[in-house]
Amino acid sequence: MKTVTISTRLSREELFDLDELAESAGLDRSGMARSLVRRGLKEMKTEAALKAYAQQRASLSRASEMAELSPWDFLMKLQASGGTIHYDIADFEEDLHANP
Numbered sequence: 756m757k758t759v760t761i762s763t764r765l766s767r768e769e770l771f772d773l774d775e776l777a778e779s780a781g782l783d784r785s786g787m788a789r790s791l792v793r794r795g796l797k798e799m800k801t802e803a804a805l806k807a808y809a810q811q812r813a814s815l816s817r818a819s820e821m822a823e824l825s826p827w828d829f830l831m832k833l834q835a836s837g838g839t840i841h842y843d844i845a846d847f848e849e850d851l852h853a854n855p
Contacts, residue, residue, distance in 0.1 A: 773787055773788065773791075774787075776791075797823070800821060800822055800823060801822040801824070801832055803821060803822075804818040804819070804821035804822035804824075804829065805818070805822070805832065805833060805836055805838060807821060808829075808833065808838070809838055809839075811841065814845075814846045814849050814850070815829065815830070815840075815842055815846055815850065816846070816849055816850045816853050817849075826850070
């Protein structure tokens with residue numbers, strides 16, 4: 756995967772925390788920053804998918820794709836977040852055709 760360089764500003768406290776985390780993980784500052792960005796992106800994608808599903812703007816199948824999770828893993832996240840499952844015949848048919 757080709758990477759690009761970005762820059763950001765951190766407070767001294769944030770930089771100290773970043774360096775401490777990096778050291779405890781055996782990473783350099785850059786590696787730790789990448790790890791944190793990846794985790795944050797994953798978490799935010801999941802949150803957006805849960806919200807879309809809760810607002811019925813996405814089916815279970817689509818929401819799990821948005822979160823880059825299997826439908827089962829998405830349901831586990833939904834349960835952990837206190838969300839409600841809404842699944843009807845149209846959703847079943849969509850899932851049936853999406854997963855040959």
